[in-house]
Amino acid sequence: MTQLILFNVFNGLIVGAFYALMALGLSLILNLSGVINFAHGGFLALGAYIAYSLLPFTGFWGALVIAPVLTAVIGLIVERVLIRPLYGRDPLYSLLLTFGLAYVLEDVARAIWGAQSVPFQVPASLTTPLSAQFFFLTGYRIFMVVLVAAAVGGLFFILNRTRLGMRIRAGTSDLETVSTLGVNVRILRNLNFGLGIYLAGLAGVLAAGLLGLEPTIGTSLIMPSFVAIIVGGLGSLPGTLLGGLLIGVASGITTVYFPSATEAVIYVMMGIVLLIRPRGLLGEEGRLQ
Amino acid sequence: MSALPHASAGVPANPGTALREHAFTFLVWLLLLSMPYWMGAVGGYTELASRVVIMGLAAMALNFLLGFTGVLSFGHAAYFGLGAYGVAMTVKYLAPSTPLGLLVGVAVATVAAAVIGGLIRKMRGVYFAMVTIAFGQVFYFITFRWNTVTGGDDGLTGWRRVPLHLGFTNVPIDTNDKAFYYFALAIFAACVAVMAFILRSPFGRSLIAIRENERRARFLGIPVEQHIWISFVISAFFAAVAGGLYALLNNFVDPRALRWDMSGNFVIMAVLGGMRSFWGPLIGAAIFVALQDYVSSQTENWMSFIGTFFILVVLFFPRGVLGLIKRRASK
Numbered sequence: 001m002t003q004l005i006l007f008n009v010f011n012g013l014i015v016g017a018f019y020a021l022m023a024l025g026l027s028l029i030l031n032l033s034g035v036i037n038f039a040h041g042g043f044l045a046l047g048a049y050i051a052y053s054l055l056p057f058t059g060f061w062g063a064l065v066i067a068p069v070l071t072a073v074i075g076l077i078v079e080r081v082l083i084r085p086l087y088g089r090d091p092l093y094s095l096l097l098t099f100g101l102a103y104v105l106e107d108v109a110r111a112i113w114g115a116q117s118v119p120f121q122v123p124a125s126l127t128t129p130l131s132a133q134f135f136f137l138t139g140y141r142i143f144m145v146v147l148v149a150a151a152v153g154g155l156f157f158i159l160n161r162t163r164l165g166m167r168i169r170a171g172t173s174d175l176e177t178v179s180t181l182g183v184n185v186r187i188l189r190n191l192n193f194g195l196g197i198y199l200a201g202l203a204g205v206l207a208a209g210l211l212g213l214e215p216t217i218g219t220s221l222i223m224p225s226f227v228a229i230i231v232g233g234l235g236s237l238p239g240t241l242l243g244g245l246l247i248g249v250a251s252g253i254t255t256v257y258f259p260s261a262t263e264a265v266i267y268v269m270m271g272i273v274l275l276i277r278p279r280g281l282l283g284e285e286g287r288l289q
Numbered sequence: 290m291s292a293l294p295h296a297s298a299g300v301p302a303n304p305g306t307a308l309r310e311h312a313f314t315f316l317v318w319l320l321l322l323s324m325p326y327w328m329g330a331v332g333g334y335t336e337l338a339s340r341v342v343i344m345g346l347a348a349m350a351l352n353f354l355l356g357f358t359g360v361l362s363f364g365h366a367a368y369f370g371l372g373a374y375g376v377a378m379t380v381k382y383l384a385p386s387t388p389l390g391l392l393v394g395v396a397v398a399t400v401a402a403a404v405i406g407g408l409i410r411k412m413r414g415v416y417f418a419m420v421t422i423a424f425g426q427v428f429y430f431i432t433f434r435w436n437t438v439t440g441g442d443d444g445l446t447g448w449r450r451v452p453l454h455l456g457f458t459n460v461p462i463d464t465n466d467k468a469f470y471y472f473a474l475a476i477f478a479a480c481v482a483v484m485a486f487i488l489r490s491p492f493g494r495s496l497i498a499i500r501e502n503e504r505r506a507r508f509l510g511i512p513v514e515q516h517i518w519i520s521f522v523i524s525a526f527f528a529a530v531a532g533g534l535y536a537l538l539n540n541f542v543d544p545r546a547l548r549w550d551m552s553g554n555f556v557i558m559a560v561l562g563g564m565r566s567f568w569g570p571l572i573g574a575a576i577f578v579a580l581q582d583y584v585s586s587q588t589e590n591w592m593s594f595i596g597t598f599f600i601l602v603v604l605f606f607p608r609g610v611l612g613l614i615k616r617r618a619s620k
Contacts, residue, residue, distance in 0.1 A: 104592070
């Protein structure tokens with residue numbers, strides 16, 4: 001029993017890491033530009049499929065490096081062409097547009113790579129269990145956790161230590177002042193969007209190796225990411241990270257005791273958080289309005 | 290252009306526009322009342338006409354909140370779907386009665402909306418939208434997972450709508466498509482009349498005041514949070530009525546009725562028709578339903594089509610059909 005619980009907690013932690021990676025990208029874009037990127041799951045799938053196409057040429061490691069970058073480039077173009085005209089308008093419009101984009105991306109993936117799920121090979125060195133007793137601790141899973149931790153660390157390094165990151169943080173709290181100080185806000189938003197999409201692409205490659213790859217892979221991960229943001233606190237990136245891990249572990253534990261509530265439990269958590277602490281666990285005050 | 294001369298612009302309309310408004314409302318009703326008789330001539334069928342009316346009601350219900358209170362809910366499919374499941378499950382398990390089914394479905398959805406609305410009424414803008422999206426998924430997963438009762442992914446089958454017993458006569462809404470259409474239209478008319486009445490009342494005016502300038506509305510003593518909460522519940526109530534009719538129309542309901550893409554469809558209907566006008570969402574729904582029927586019979590890539598359609602509407606047509614006409618007329 002202990003092993004079963006451990007197994008599911010660990011599973012939950014991994015799933016939570018995905019949610020967190022997705023949600024961090026969503027949060028970045030939401031906080032700076034006020035855009036709910038509904039197509040985030042579509043970009044995740046795109047990243048995964050690009051990696052899948054690269055596998056025969058570059059191998060797993062090459063794909064892991066190149067695919068998220070290519071996805072981010074597509075993200076930069078999409079932001080420039082489709083989303084930039086909508087800044088300053090009612091958030092309704094950017095939401096509707098990315099909603100439509102999510103449809104298009106999913107259908108494009110289906111048209112190019114087929115509706116059936118395709119196998120995504122990870123190197124054999126990563127798939128062998130590390131110990132017989134803890135069979136679920138394959139190298140790939142450990143590797144994923146490490147990589148997600150590194151990505152999150154890298155993100156916080158960029159945000160706290162680089163000029164771009166400081167501008168993103170400053171813009172999040174007061175974009176007008178940042179603009180007055182001579183920062184090109186258009187480029188800032190563009191790069192910020194690309195950074196968010198890079199995280200989605202990276203999550204996509206990792207998810208493909210763990211869950212298999214099909215066109216709907218993004219849709220199933222985006223809703224929990226919204227929940228992660230709300231639970232963790234609007235406007236707070238550490239909160240988003242915490243929210244993602246929390247709901248992942250919660251649904252992992254629920255799988256043991258009440259399997260059919262695996263999905264529903266995170267929404268119950270969200271309801272409780274909103275009831276007790278409307279701004280979320282680490283949310284800034286006054287962000288809601 | 291709308292049934293509410295003053296509601297959209299906030300400027301008193303002159304007698305000429307008022308007359309035009311009345312003429313337009315008259316035209317809408319004329320078209321609705323005669324729809325089953327000309328639908329065939331333009332390549333449709335009676336069931337499609339019923340779908341236009343039902344989706345139109347759902348979009349107008351959403352627009353009560355979106356267009357007239359200025360609050361963006363992206364999760365109205367939840368209440369639509371709860372209404373649908375309420376009807377289906379009542380008819381299947383409880384008693385074969387159409388009115389009882391509708392009553393139960395609408396009651397369940399309204400209670401759910403009251404609870405959720407109470408939790409989120411302090412949120413605004415994108416955050417409100419995001420929380421409504423997330424909450425919308427709860428009911429999707431419940432119906433999806435609770436196979437034994439809801440039929441899970443396959444949907445709830447094994448029930449049919451039953452004739453309406455009015456005491457003196459039986460209305461064969463189960464076998465006669467036209468009878469069902471007029472049954473749906475009668476409910477639509479009642480709902481629309483109530484919504485128009487609410488929007489004309491002082492309460493409705495204060496909702497529009499909140500939309501236009503929330504801070505000013507607050508200073509005028511309007512309890513903003515409470516009003517938004519009530520508006521949310523009213524809007525969900527009518528969405529649930531539409532959902533109930535939708536289940537009756539199809540004699541079937543599945544979890545897609547309350548998934549996020551359905552919520553998106555309602556929003557695009559409202560925007561497409563013109564969310565600042567009373568009748569706009571109905572026109573948007575008519576266009577959307579007709580397109581959906583036509584395109585899905587022509588191509589398998591319905592998703593690409595509808596996705597591109599969303600993008601084009603947002604980029605080039607954000608005011609919607611009625612918004613555009615109104616702008617032309619005022620020039």
